[in-house]
Amino acid sequence: MSQRFVSxxxxxxxxxxxxxxTDWHDETLWFIRQKRDKSAHALPEWEALRExxxxxKDHALSELSTYLTQFEQNALANGIxxxxxxxxxxxxxxxxxxxxxQTGPAAPRVVKSKSxxxxxxxxxEFLIKHGVxxxxxxxxxxxxxxxxxxxxxxxxxxxxxxxxxxSATFQQHLGTEAGNEDPQYLTEAARHHLREKFVxxxxxxxxxxxxxxxxxxxxxxxxxxxxxxxxxxxDVHIACLGIEKVIPRQEHLGVFLRLLARSATGQPITTYSxxxxxxxxxxxxxxxxxxxxxxxxxxxxEFRNSLKCIRCGACFNTCPVYRRSGGHSYHNAVAGPIGSxxxxxxxxxxxxxxxxxxxxxxxxxxxxxxxxxIHEQLWHWRQTLTAEGxxxxxxxxxxxxxxxxxxxxxxxxLSGRIGRWVMxxxxxxxxxxxxxxxxxxxxxxxxTQSFGEWYDKNRSxx
Amino acid sequence: MMRVALFVPCYxxxxxxxxxxxxxxxxxxxxxxxxxxxxxxxxxQPMANSGFAREAAGCDQNFRQNFGExxxxxxxxxxxxxxxxEHNPLLTGQVWELCEFLTDVLQxxxxxxxxxxxxxxxxxxxxxxxxxxxxxxMSERNEPYFSKMEALLKLVDGIDITTPAxxxxxxxxxxxxxxxQEALSVKMGKDRLAQHQANQVDYIVGGDMxxxxxxxxxxxxxxxxxxxxHVAQLLVDHAL
Amino acid sequence: MNNRQxxxxxxxxxxxxxxxxxxxxxxxxxxxSADGFAQRVEAIGGxxxxxxxxxxIVSYVQTRFPPPARLVSTLxxxxxxxxxxxxxxxxxxxxxxxxxLLMGSFGVLENGAIWLDSRHLPxxxxxxxxxxxxxxxxxxxxxxxxxxxxxxLSPDTFDYGVFIAGPSKTADIEQSxxxxxxxxxxxxxxxLTTDPSR
Numbered sequence: 074m075s076q077r078f079v080s081x082x083x084x085x086x087x088x089x090x091x092x093x094x095t096d097w098h099d100e101t102l103w104f105i106r107q108k109r110d111k112s113a114h115a116l117p118e119w120e121a122l123r124e125x126x127x128x129x130k131d132h133a134l135s136e137l138s139t140y141l142t143q144f145e146q147n148a149l150a151n152g153i154x155x156x157x158x159x160x161x162x163x164x165x166x167x168x169x170x171x172x173x174x175q176t177g178p179a180a181p182r183v184v185k186s187k188s189x190x191x192x193x194x195x196x197x198e199f200l201i202k203h204g205v206x207x208x209x210x211x212x213x214x215x216x217x218x219x220x221x222x223x224x225x226x227x228x229x230x231x232x233x234x235x236x237x238x239x240s241a242t243f244q245q246h247l248g249t250e251a252g253n254e255d256p257q258y259l260t261e262a263a264r265h266h267l268r269e270k271f272v273x274x275x276x277x278x279x280x281x282x283x284x285x286x287x288x289x290x291x292x293x294x295x296x297x298x299x300x301x302x303x304x305x306x307x308d309v310h311i312a313c314l315g316i317e318k319v320i321p322r323q324e325h326l327g328v329f330l331r332l333l334a335r336s337a338t339g340q341p342i343t344t345y346s347x348x349x350x351x352x353x354x355x356x357x358x359x360x361x362x363x364x365x366x367x368x369x370x371x372x373x374x375e376f377r378n379s380l381k382c383i384r385c386g387a388c389f390n391t392c393p394v395y396r397r398s399g400g401h402s403y404h405n406a407v408a409g410p411i412g413s414x415x416x417x418x419x420x421x422x423x424x425x426x427x428x429x430x431x432x433x434x435x436x437x438x439x440x441x442x443x444x445x446x447i448h449e450q451l452w453h454w455r456q457t458l459t460a461e462g463x464x465x466x467x468x469x470x471x472x473x474x475x476x477x478x479x480x481x482x483x484x485x486x487l488s489g490r491i492g493r494w495v496m497x498x499x500x501x502x503x504x505x506x507x508x509x510x511x512x513x514x515x516x517x518x519x520x521t522q523s524f525g526e527w528y529d530k531n532r533s534x535x
Numbered sequence: 536m537m538r539v540a541l542f543v544p545c546y547x548x549x550x551x552x553x554x555x556x557x558x559x560x561x562x563x564x565x566x567x568x569x570x571x572x573x574x575x576x577x578x579x580q581p582m583a584n585s586g587f588a589r590e591a592a593g594c595d596q597n598f599r600q601n602f603g604e605x606x607x608x609x610x611x612x613x614x615x616x617x618x619x620x621e622h623n624p625l626l627t628g629q630v631w632e633l634c635e636f637l638t639d640v641l642q643x644x645x646x647x648x649x650x651x652x653x654x655x656x657x658x659x660x661x662x663x664x665x666x667x668x669x670x671x672x673m674s675e676r677n678e679p680y681f682s683k684m685e686a687l688l689k690l691v692d693g694i695d696i697t698t699p700a701x702x703x704x705x706x707x708x709x710x711x712x713x714x715x716q717e718a719l720s721v722k723m724g725k726d727r728l729a730q731h732q733a734n735q736v737d738y739i740v741g742g743d744m745x746x747x748x749x750x751x752x753x754x755x756x757x758x759x760x761x762x763x764x765h766v767a768q769l770l771v772d773h774a775l
Numbered sequence: 776m777n778n779r780q781x782x783x784x785x786x787x788x789x790x791x792x793x794x795x796x797x798x799x800x801x802x803x804x805x806x807x808s809a810d811g812f813a814q815r816v817e818a819i820g821g822x823x824x825x826x827x828x829x830x831x832i833v834s835y836v837q838t839r840f841p842p843p844a845r846l847v848s849t850l851x852x853x854x855x856x857x858x859x860x861x862x863x864x865x866x867x868x869x870x871x872x873x874x875x876l877l878m879g880s881f882g883v884l885e886n887g888a889i890w891l892d893s894r895h896l897p898x899x900x901x902x903x904x905x906x907x908x909x910x911x912x913x914x915x916x917x918x919x920x921x922x923x924x925x926x927x928l929s930p931d932t933f934d935y936g937v938f939i940a941g942p943s944k945t946a947d948i949e950q951s952x953x954x955x956x957x958x959x960x961x962x963x964x965x966x967l968t969t970d971p972s973r
Contacts, residue, residue, distance in 0.1 A: 081716075082715060082716045082718075082719075085716060085718060085719045086717075086718035086719070089718045089719065089722055092722075095722065096726075099726070101949070101950055103701065104950070105950070110674060110675075113677055114677050116677070117677070118800070119677040120676060120677055120678065121800075124797075125797050125799070125800075128794070128795075128796075128797035129796070129797055131794040132793075132794045132795060132796045132797065134790060134791070134794075135790055135791050135792065135793045135794040136790065136793055137786050137790050138783050138786045138787035138790060141782075141783060141786065142783065145779075157777075157778040157779040157782050158778060159778050159781055159782055163778065210957070211947070212945045212947040212948070212956060213945075213947035216947065216948075229946075229947065229950075230947070231947050231948070232950075234948075234949075235949060236948055236949045236951075239948050239949075256948040256949060256951035256953050257951075257953050259948055260945060260947075260948060260953040260955075260956060261955075264955065264956065264957055267957055268870070268957065271867075271904075271957070272866075272867035272870060285930075287930055288930045288931065296943070296944050296945060296946075296956065297943055297944070297945050297956035297957050297958065298903045298943040298956065298957050298958030298959075299956070299957045301899070301900070301902075301903045301937070301958070302900065302903045302904060302957050302958065305866055305898070305899040305900035305903060305904075306866040306867055306900055306904070316782065316786065321796065323925060323928065323930045324799060324922070324925045324926070325799075326921070326925060327799070327920070327921040327922040327923075327924065327925040328799070328922070330921055330938075331885075331920070331921050331922075338946075340819070340940075341815070341819070341885060341886035341887065341940070342883075342886040342887075342888050342921070342938060342940045343940070344819075344939065344940050344941050344942070344943055344944055344958075345903075345937055345938070345939060345940075345943075345958075346888070346937065346938040346940075347935070347936075347937045348892075348933070348935065348936045348937065349935055350931075350933060350934050350935060350936075351934035351935070352934075353893075353899050353934070353935065354863055355863050362782070364782045364785070364786075368782060368785035368786045368788075368789055369785070369789070371785075371786060371789040371790055372785075372788070372789030374791070377789075377791065391675065393704055393705045393707065393723050394716075394719060394723075397719055397722055397723065397726075398719060428586075429586075429712070429715060429716075430716065431709070431712070432662065432705050432707060432708065432709025432710075432712050432720075432723075433584060433662070433663075433709065433710075434662035434666070434705035434709070435662055435663075435666035435667060436662070436666070436673075436675055436703075436705070438666075439666060439673055439675035439676055440675045452583075452584065455584070455585065455586030456583075456586050456587075456588050456589070458586060459585075459586035459587055460589070464585075464586060464587075468585065468711075468715075469587075472581075472582050472585055472586075472587040472590055473587075473590055475581060475582060476579075476582050476587065476590035476591055476593060476594065477593070479545065479576045479577040479579070479581075479582075479593070479594050479597075480576070480592075480593020480594050480596070480597055481576075481593070481597075482573075482574035482575070482576050482597065485545070485576040485577070489545075489548070489549045492549065493549060493550075509714040509715075509717040510713065510714055510717070510752065512717055512721070513717065513718070513720075513721030513724075513752075513753065513756065514721060514724070514749065514752025514753050514755075514756055515751075515752045515755035515756050516752065517550045517551070517748050517751065517752070519549075519550065520549075520550065520551075520552050520553075522552065523548050523549050523552055524543050524547065524548045524551075524552035524555035524556065525543075525548055525573070526552075527552050527556065528559075528571055532571070
């Protein structure tokens with residue numbers, strides 16, 4: 074069944090109808106941006122670290138095929154099984170096959186820690202459709218899963234929800250007291266609920282923050298400890314990663330882990346930074362390397378450096394548009410500024426509105442710990458999308474008309490005079506509800522003469 | 536005497552001639568010979584930022600025809616300057632935003648004394664000026680504080696400069712964003728204004744009339760007494 | 776072509792010309808101070824207990840975790856708790872552990888993290904499933920930054936390793952910090968210093 078498409082602009086204006094809640098959302102995320110600033114500004118070498126991280130990623134992407142091969146060889150030597158998925162569908166099928174192989178016809182119980190890749194692939198829906206109970210174990214992800222919602226932020230999945238929302242959800246699903254909104258109480262309830270899931274799961278799925286070519290190992294970062302609890306108790310660990318996550322050497326982790334949590338939440342490091350190299354005795358470990366459009370993005374010079382992203386979410390927290398429109402308005406697994414440059418690569422037509430969900434203010438580019446030129450890529454996507462014919466027809470006509478007027482000085486001067494005359498003498502022609510400017514703003518008062526006209530009267534021209 | 540060409544953005548030409556006049560007079564007061572090419576129109580940014588850079592060829596060409604002969608082109612808009620620098624590579628002369636031309640090229644260290652009542656102002660940095668042209672430091676980066684506009688305003692007597700709670704948050708204008716995302720744009724503008732209103736400013740002063748036009752539209756709708764001014768209007772000596 | 780070949784071929788075709796590998800910063804010159812490390816651990820929600828000998832731990836733990844608390848320890852020669860010798864013990868049997876007392880390899884001044892790896896871990900689940908965690912780290916085994924930390928960790932010396940920085944935590948409900956998400960509800964760091972001035 075196809076759902077009616079809601080553009081970012083439509084979803085944003087819906088979000089904004091509750092202004093108090095919009096303010097709350099904006100301030101909550103701005104607070105996180107401030108924590109990030111405090112942490113980043115406390116490191117004198119911050120800008121040098123960003124440069125270093127960006128340089129390592131540039132290098133890694135330029136020799137990605139070599140590093141992927143090296144990573145695979147070392148992982149295999151470590152006793153890890155390695156799979157390759159060209160598409161989201163292949164990824165999901167590989168996961169299902171591994172689960173079936175493990176548990177046979179019995180109803181398998183799977184726990185999953187945060188992985189934006191599995192969100193991108195819509196793994197949960199796929200597994201549930203095939204009779205697999207999959208439980209998200211990150212608290213925020215569990216909350217949105219119980220509500221049958223998507224995460225609205227890559228680091229803070231339930232940031233759009235208030236305590237009262239979580240309380241109502243937990244009352245319904247976990248039987249907590251009605252009206253008890255104490256985060257301590259609600260977290261404790263989730264702890265008990267999820268511990269039961271952890272100890273009974275046979276398969277644990279995790280994402281990957283960094284994969285290291287030199288060792289064949291990988292690193293997963295959490296604050297809650299949910300990834301580790303899942304994989305250390307389960308018989309099977311499946312780690313899903315996008316192919317762009319490979320870095321050359323273990324020592325490079327020093328650079329990325331210094332930047333990641335500081336950029337994300339302002340913490341100096343996440344509580345747990347777990348390094349998986351070989352399976353524990355009696356455990357089976359799988360790695361699925363997923364392309365799903367990444368190799369295509371690698372071949373687009375203007376957009377390839379979006380693949381440097383380490384998923385810290387700093388660009389979300391700083392974005393004045395994201396803060397006032399919420400993650401769901403982006404209709405993509407990864408929202409925010411980075412999502413707006415990744416999504417068109419996955420589906421240009423469906424995501425043609427996202428690169429326009431920005432004022433091009435450039436704050437994202439400057440908080441980015443790996444120096445992705447996000448706002449410039451938004452600009453380039455706009456050019457690409459309109460060239461593909463994906464702009465609204467009225468806009469195309471308007472832009473062509475405007476370009477013609479502004480390209481011809483005489484036409485420009487005449488149009489200006491007519492326009493100002495209309496605004497002075499027939500203001501209702503512009504001051505009406507069809508003019509989106511006028512809905513929330515007054516029009517500028519038109520002067521009797523333009524600067525050009527003033528200059529002609531008062532000064533001599535060259 | 537330095538010869539400069541004055542580039543007046545199209546919307547300033549049509550809606551804010553006083554800003555262009557202030558810029559012209561300010562440059563002249565500082566000893567420049569100012570030329571205003573007659574057939575200038577627009578830098579092409581509205582089309583380019585909407586995804587139609589390829590349609591802006593006429594604007595680009597017209598710009599070069601008008602300004603190609605000048606070594607220094609000065610413009611009272613950071614946004615237009617950024618566009619020309621980034622997207623009109625065939626232009627040979629240097630395009631300057633007004634404040635950076637004053638601080639970096641003319642190296643203005645003093646301005647005439649200003650008379651009249653003291654003013655309390657809030658500075659609105661445009662994102663393109665601030666982050667694009669680096670007219671001031673930004674809160675995202677770990678770098679020493681600087682602001683070219685503030686340095687100039689500090690040369691004028693009787694101006695009390697306040698800083699909004701979020702020093703460099705976007706006002707929400709964003710070119711065609713202001714109409715395609717009307718609700719968001721107005722909300723961002725209201726939030727930006729609230730931070731200046733908390734500082735009880737008389738004027739919001741900026742280097743880009745596009746942001747200020749948007750903020751002024753909201754101020755007027757709110758029937759607020761706060762007014763917007765281009766920085767040139769505060770730096771120019773009206774007594775001369 | 777199989778998936779692997781399809782992907783690697785596309786990547787090789789689309790990757791840009793080689794960019795240089797940047798060089799990492801030189802090792803820190805200054806030493807990591809024990810006081811600075813202790814402050815950092817406290818700032819991320821841990822509790823620091825300075826000790827001058829491992830035996831100092833015994834009374835501290837016995838006071839706070841009296842019987843019938845279940846203690847698991849990897850510290851040799853301390854009359855505290857049980858030892859886990861079988862790595863194949865099912866992890867969920869550790870759910871009833873009240874306190875796990877483990878030896879950390881070294882600490883990192885800049886973030887308060889302590890490194891633990893499979894060479895010193897009887898079961899990987901232990902530091903996560905226990906209700907409370909205590910780590911011992913020597914003030915001589917502190918490094919200033921993570922760059923220095925990775926210089927100490929030669930690849931291929933561990934099967935699994937983790938930096939632990941504070942107790943498990945979450946702020947997923949309206950950004951309210953709650954200590955004790957899924958993992959330990961507290962982290963105690965026994966900071967072993969032989970400096971008599973402490």
